[in-house]
Amino acid sequence: MSHAIMTYAIQQQGDSRSFPAGDAFLTGATKDADVVLHLGAPFKADAGKKAVLVELNAECLAEHVDEADPSCKNVLGFARYRNGGDAPSKLIELVRLPVTDAAAIDAAKAVFEAAGFTVVVCADQPGRILDRLLRPKYNAALRFLDEGLATAQDMDTTCKLGLGYPDGPIERVMRGGLKHHHDVTRALFETYGTAAYAPPRLAVAAAKRGAR
Amino acid sequence: MGAGIAIVAARSGYNVVCYDTAEAPLAKTVKQTEGFFQKSVERGKMTEADRDAVLARFERTTDIVRLAACDLVIEAVFENLEVKRNLLAQLAAVCRPDTIFGSNTSTLSITEIASGCPNPERVVGMHFCLPAQLMKLVEMSPGILTSDAVFKAAWDWTLACGQIPVRTQDKPGFILNALLVPFNNDAIRAIEAGVADAKSIDTAIKVGLGYKMGPLELIDLIGLDTQVRLCEAFYPITLDPRAACPPLLRRMVAAGLLGRKSGRGFYNYDGNAMFGA
Numbered sequence: 001m002s003h004a005i006m007t008y009a010i011q012q013q014g015d016s017r018s019f020p021a022g023d024a025f026l027t028g029a030t031k032d033a034d035v036v037l038h039l040g041a042p043f044k045a046d047a048g049k050k051a052v053l054v055e056l057n058a059e060c061l062a063e064h065v066d067e068a069d070p071s072c073k074n075v076l077g078f079a080r081y082r083n084g085g086d087a088p089s090k091l092i093e094l095v096r097l098p099v100t101d102a103a104a105i106d107a108a109k110a111v112f113e114a115a116g117f118t119v120v121v122c123a124d125q126p127g128r129i130l131d132r133l134l135r136p137k138y139n140a141a142l143r144f145l146d147e148g149l150a151t152a153q154d155m156d157t158t159c160k161l162g163l164g165y166p167d168g169p170i171e172r173v174m175r176g177g178l179k180h181h182h183d184v185t186r187a188l189f190e191t192y193g194t195a196a197y198a199p200p201r202l203a204v205a206a207a208k209r210g211a212r
Numbered sequence: 213m214g215a216g217i218a219i220v221a222a223r224s225g226y227n228v229v230c231y232d233t234a235e236a237p238l239a240k241t242v243k244q245t246e247g248f249f250q251k252s253v254e255r256g257k258m259t260e261a262d263r264d265a266v267l268a269r270f271e272r273t274t275d276i277v278r279l280a281a282c283d284l285v286i287e288a289v290f291e292n293l294e295v296k297r298n299l300l301a302q303l304a305a306v307c308r309p310d311t312i313f314g315s316n317t318s319t320l321s322i323t324e325i326a327s328g329c330p331n332p333e334r335v336v337g338m339h340f341c342l343p344a345q346l347m348k349l350v351e352m353s354p355g356i357l358t359s360d361a362v363f364k365a366a367w368d369w370t371l372a373c374g375q376i377p378v379r380t381q382d383k384p385g386f387i388l389n390a391l392l393v394p395f396n397n398d399a400i401r402a403i404e405a406g407v408a409d410a411k412s413i414d415t416a417i418k419v420g421l422g423y424k425m426g427p428l429e430l431i432d433l434i435g436l437d438t439q440v441r442l443c444e445a446f447y448p449i450t451l452d453p454r455a456a457c458p459p460l461l462r463r464m465v466a467a468g469l470l471g472r473k474s475g476r477g478f479y480n481y482d483g484n485a486m487f488g489a
Contacts, residue, residue: 120413150380159387
């Protein structure tokens with residue numbers, strides 16, 4: 001889909017998981033722009049912008065703004081998907097609120113797509129799309145490992161050969177970091193309360209001993 | 213599935229007896245195997261002489277007694293415990309005591325299937341992936357009573373066929389389906405919960421993780437009715453809520469939306485074009 005050219009400004013405070021220091025996207029920002037991105041900086045409404053984007057980690061956008069406030073119709077959340085300590089992917093999960101305007105979504109998409117990202121739009125729910133879907137699968141794989149269903153290598157081989165995945169669930173979750181997996185699943189478990197999200201033994205142990 | 217496994221064995225130099233209770237499915241198997249090897253010739257992957265030699269290794273029969281001389285019998289019948297148990301009982305009556313029985317089940321317990329056999333130590337799980345003639349993976353599972361020697365012999369045969377075996381315990385869905393069925397259900401539940409539409413979910417999975425296919429595209433490919441059957445096989449055994457059939461899936465199947473085979477599932481299929489449904 002083609003969009004009008006959009007300029008963007010960045011308000012940053014601290015490190016950004018989506019755009020680490022040196023990321024090319026940071027260099028494309030301008031001072032006075034159509035769209036403003038808050039990377040760790042406190043959210044500030046600006047009705048004059050086509051879109052105001054708030055970088056999200058594990059939290060929901062509704063923790064920053066009142067999701068029913070009509071003055072927030074140009075506000076969206078976003079996160080660039082990243083498997084723990086892996087390099088960020090090309091995927092942007094764009095989080096909309098019930099009051100979000102279609103024009104604000106188009107503006108946000110235009111900014112990211114012009115920079116070479118693929119954008120998917122989702123509701124403001126914990127885990128967005130990917131962590132919501134992937135974390136229970138990684139939990140199951142780690143539990144299977146504990147139960148001796150198969151070796152880690154055989155589980156990964158099965159997923160690669162049987163499903164064409166570029167990597168298996170165990171190698172992916174280990175590479176991303178068990179502590180990271182623990183933190184994400186704990187946040188999801190606190191919200192959803194279902195066993196599928198409960199941090200598995202290996203991740204709890206890693207978190208307690210201060211491992212990555 | 214049986215035809216694919218037969219192709220794997222025959223092209224590795226083994227003589228293969230294809231058994232079915234009816235002529236029609238056997239005729240289909242003949243057509244599939246001949247077609248597969250003819251394509252191999254056309255693509256320059258084998259000579260006509262090699263094709264003829266491989267095809268000469270096939271025997272087709274509706275008489276189970278013709279399996280009497282086999283060293284290994286791999287069943288790929290309907291995924292129903294009683295059907296498989298009964299077949300093993302019949303096989304035990306006609307085959308040698310040392311004939312190994314492999315089961316291509318993807319969901320059922322090897323130990324329970326083996327209970328249909330008077331000597332269950334010779335039964336081993338050998339789950340090939342569709343299409344077996346192209347996919348290298350074989351999930352191999354010993355039942356509780358499977359002997360080490362039988363498992364090793366079946367494992368070695370799999371290697372000799374150029375396949376890649378992985379060892380799993382005899383648990384529902386082994387590795388592949390135990391991970392995949394709940395994951396696919398979770399994707400359907402994400403639609404139900406209004407998280408995102410099918411196209412966004414599949415795109416997120418493909419771009420974020422580098423998968424070739426998203427979960428909803430995959431369900432459309434295997435069939436929504438098949439996903440229902442997998443849920444019905446898993447959930448009563450595991451009582452895992454993620455394995456329970458999502459209501460949206462049942463409604464779509466009731467509406468005749470079965471995926472690619474019906475022209476519409478989570479996507480519409482108009483010729484080669486795909487559109488988000």
